[in-house]
Amino acid sequence: MIRFDHVSKRYPGGYEALHDVSFEVAEGEMVFLTGHSGAGKSTLLKLIAAIERPNGGSVLVNGQNVGALRSAAIPFLRRNIGLIFQDHKLLFDRSALDNVLLPLQICGFGHRDSLQRARAALDKVGLLAREKVRPVALSGGEQQRLCIARAIVNRPAILLADEPTGNLDADYAAAIMDIFDSFHQVGTTLLIATHDEAGVRRFGKRSLALAQGRMLA
Amino acid sequence: MSHLRILLAVMRRALTAPLGTLLNILVIGIALSLPVGLYVLVQNGQALVSRYAAAPQLSLFMKLDSRSDDIVQIRKRLEQHPAVSHIEFVSRAQALEQLRQDSGLGDVIGGLDHNPLPDTFIVYPRQRDAKQLETLRDEFRRWPKLAHVQLDSEWARRLEALLDFSRMLLLLLATLLAIALVAITFNTIRLQILTRREEIEVSQLIGATPGFIRRPFLYFGSLQGLLGGLTAWGIIATSTHLLNSSLADLSRLYASGFSLLPLTMADSLALLGFAAFLGWFGAWLSVSQHLRRNASQ
Numbered sequence: 001m002i003r004f005d006h007v008s009k010r011y012p013g014g015y016e017a018l019h020d021v022s023f024e025v026a027e028g029e030m031v032f033l034t035g036h037s038g039a040g041k042s043t044l045l046k047l048i049a050a051i052e053r054p055n056g057g058s059v060l061v062n063g064q065n066v067g068a069l070r071s072a073a074i075p076f077l078r079r080n081i082g083l084i085f086q087d088h089k090l091l092f093d094r095s096a097l098d099n100v101l102l103p104l105q106i107c108g109f110g111h112r113d114s115l116q117r118a119r120a121a122l123d124k125v126g127l128l129a130r131e132k133v134r135p136v137a138l139s140g141g142e143q144q145r146l147c148i149a150r151a152i153v154n155r156p157a158i159l160l161a162d163e164p165t166g167n168l169d170a171d172y173a174a175a176i177m178d179i180f181d182s183f184h185q186v187g188t189t190l191l192i193a194t195h196d197e198a199g200v201r202r203f204g205k206r207s208l209a210l211a212q213g214r215m216l217a
Numbered sequence: 218m219s220h221l222r223i224l225l226a227v228m229r230r231a232l233t234a235p236l237g238t239l240l241n242i243l244v245i246g247i248a249l250s251l252p253v254g255l256y257v258l259v260q261n262g263q264a265l266v267s268r269y270a271a272a273p274q275l276s277l278f279m280k281l282d283s284r285s286d287d288i289v290q291i292r293k294r295l296e297q298h299p300a301v302s303h304i305e306f307v308s309r310a311q312a313l314e315q316l317r318q319d320s321g322l323g324d325v326i327g328g329l330d331h332n333p334l335p336d337t338f339i340v341y342p343r344q345r346d347a348k349q350l351e352t353l354r355d356e357f358r359r360w361p362k363l364a365h366v367q368l369d370s371e372w373a374r375r376l377e378a379l380l381d382f383s384r385m386l387l388l389l390l391a392t393l394l395a396i397a398l399v400a401i402t403f404n405t406i407r408l409q410i411l412t413r414r415e416e417i418e419v420s421q422l423i424g425a426t427p428g429f430i431r432r433p434f435l436y437f438g439s440l441q442g443l444l445g446g447l448t449a450w451g452i453i454a455t456s457t458h459l460l461n462s463s464l465a466d467l468s469r470l471y472a473s474g475f476s477l478l479p480l481t482m483a484d485s486l487a488l489l490g491f492a493a494f495l496g497w498f499g500a501w502l503s504v505s506q507h508l509r510r511n512a513s514q
Contacts, residue, residue: 051422071512072426079424089419106425111222150423 001027001158001189002048007057009043017043019213020057025191027157030184032200033193035210041193042086044210045160048191049081050074062157079107082151084161088143090135090150096122097131100150107154121153122146125179141172148179152188159183161192165199173199227436230409241405241441245398246448249492252391253453253480259387261477262380273345277338277357278365287362288336294360295338300353305339312337335364347374395495398445402438402499409434410507417507431504435497442496446489453480 002025009018018040025031033041046052047059050066059066061077069077090099100121104114122128125145127138135143144164151159161180165173177199184190194200200207209216231238277295279288288306295304307315312334317326342353350368357366410417417430457477464476480488 049422075421075424075426075429077424078422083422085422089415089422091416091419093416102420103423106420106423106429 001025001029001062002191003060004044004047005058005060007047007054007059009040009047009052010055017213018047018054021210021213021215022057023208023215025189027189028184028187030180030190030205031192032203032205032207033191033210034195034197034200034207036195038212039210040213041210042162045083045162045191045193048158048160049083050077075106079103079154080156080158082154082156082159084144084147084151084159084164086163086166088135088147090143090146092134092136095132095134096127096138096146096149099135099146100153103150103154109154117153118149121149124152124182125149126175141168141176144168144172144176145179148176152183156188158189158191161190163194164192165194165196177203223433224436224440227433227440230433231437231440237405238441241401242444242448245401245442245445245492245496246452248394248397248401249446249449249488250452250456252387252394253449253488254456255383255387255390256484257453257457257477257480259380259383262376262383264478266377266380273342273350274369275340275342275350275354275357276367276369277340277363278367279336279338280362280364281333281335283336283362291338291360291362295340300342300344300349302341302343304341307337307339309334309336395491398442398492398495399499399502402441402496403503405441406434406438406500406503407507409437410503417511421511427508430508431501434500434504438496438498438500438503439493440496442499443489443493445496446492449492450480450485450488 004021004023007018007021008016010016021040021044033044035041043052047054048061048066050069054067058068062080064077066077091102097115097118100118101114104117109117119128119131122131125148127142127145127149130138130142135146138146148161148164151161159180164180165176168176173196180190180192181203197207277291279291292304292306295301309332313326313332316334317323340357342350344350354366354368357363420430457479461476468476
């Protein structure tokens, strides 16, 4: 589903975020990406969603070479990828429900259908009772779950999460990991970046370790 | 998202800053009303010119001391002249009587001890070409017993020249103000984009096409342009109405029945369409610039 071949990424200014990275994530697999902050985890996720383009090597998502994608095709790639951001990127000028409706509006779903799907997604993350609340009134853990609801509402084949439990205490973190596991159960491909290696071991899934832009064997 | 729903969302957003939106619409309306007003004047001038310039005539005033056989002679010469279509004769007595009736100066005229008006021939020439009319006028001027020859279409030709000038002015004014309208919309949309930066960024991250990002802004630009056009139309309609009621007095005095014609239906629709298009265009430029700048970052 996701395949990196000798990928490297240098930012303007010469900083090399990734160096000769190769790996593969199979369809339906749940994989953790570990490493200290600054190891290149975020960059790696951005390459998959074509937010950044590689300087060398190739990034294949679902057989498509993402690095060589025309810019007009990028929106359609992203609709198939649910992104969960470290900083949530929620919109504070609208309700929780409207935040979750946005991806459906972008994909052109009808209003009635969209409402149904958005409420189902909110229900899944346990926020259905708070659909009218604006994100500013939600706790950190709730904001993170709202971000997840928005990422999964149009049922993408791939979920990418960047430090989804970063700022949460253990109970909240475990709840969020359980949500991810439930998507894994229904066949979604997940790649979760985290520096919480203890949590990863507890789950017993495959993990890829990055250190200073290089993939550790 | 259905188009109606976007339009409603756009209107809601416009209403969150009603004063700003209203001022923008007013500025656009006033800016547009200038060239449109000039257009109305030019159209009316054109109607006037074609009404009068269509039938040019020459007035031949006899000398005051001319006798009746002089008049008969001139009439004969005129009737035999190949360039003359037909003639009318207004005697001094007729002219005085007409003046007494039309001008309301009956008392003054009654007090005159002699008739100051000359006998007059009104000549309708066969052709309308300005050059040939002038040649004809010059020829008549050389005839004896004629005090003065006047080509009555001359003012129409001057008006025609003035109209040509006004049309040029109209074109310039319309171009400049169209640019102004685009600039106003461009700036309004730029400010809107700044306040909705996050929404645009997030939308792009979750798969929005440039078209989806653009759409609400294009709707807003078009709507603002359309309402500005409507304002301009209102300004012009009110102005023509006001001017016509004072023109009515004026034209009663001149017995001319002249009044300003309002904008036609087609012209009104063209105005609204053009205003909406310019708003759309300004918005399109603004969003495109933002998207391009973002993509290059």
